[in-house]
Amino acid sequence: MPDHTPTPPVLGDFALEVRSKNAGPFWVTMETFMKDSAGYAIAADETFLNEQVIADLYGVDAGQVHIFRIPALNVVKISFPRPIPQAGLHDRDIHAGQHHVPLATLEVPAQRPDGSPLM
Template sequence: MTTLGELARLIRSKNAGPFELTFDIMFAEEENFRRVRDSKVLTRELIAGIYRVPPDDVKFFVVPEALAFKASIPRPRFQGDLLDTDGHGGQQYAPLVDIEIP
């Protein structure tokens, strides 16, 4: 198996306002994008499971024109909360890197 991190050119997370995180998964090669898309591994339900949120709370987009996937979820703590450990949301992408793609 190959991991998403090996196929994607960029996997990142960031704030989408103080109450949401967004994840971008972008590919340089159309072949790799199609492989991930056609595997049907990367889904709203997978993101929900990884980040422990209800699937209905995940906004999930496949953007073939950009060779990209995008997902947004509610932040576990709002930005600036005393218990927020990642103010910019830039470290939340890590669990996505190791997703196995057939």
């Protein structure tokens, strides 16, 4: 019998596109283009998506994560140093084209830490 347990929503469910790309040989930039203002409110919520969350997802220093919230465009842009310089010996994604996947699959909780609804 198939499992009908609902899966929790992820950030990508609220986005038109979540992408990543090089921002030079030493930085990665990711952008979340949200479907609407409700989706943007989730992505822009600092209790859900903040520097520490990105640091934990990508193994980088939270102090070096930059998050830009652009409400007029329903976009959240995130930049952080690449763990390995572009085209370095151990670089497995030279264009940083797959770095967005952990962000897009980040589970969105129904509530903020204070118990108020996030969605």
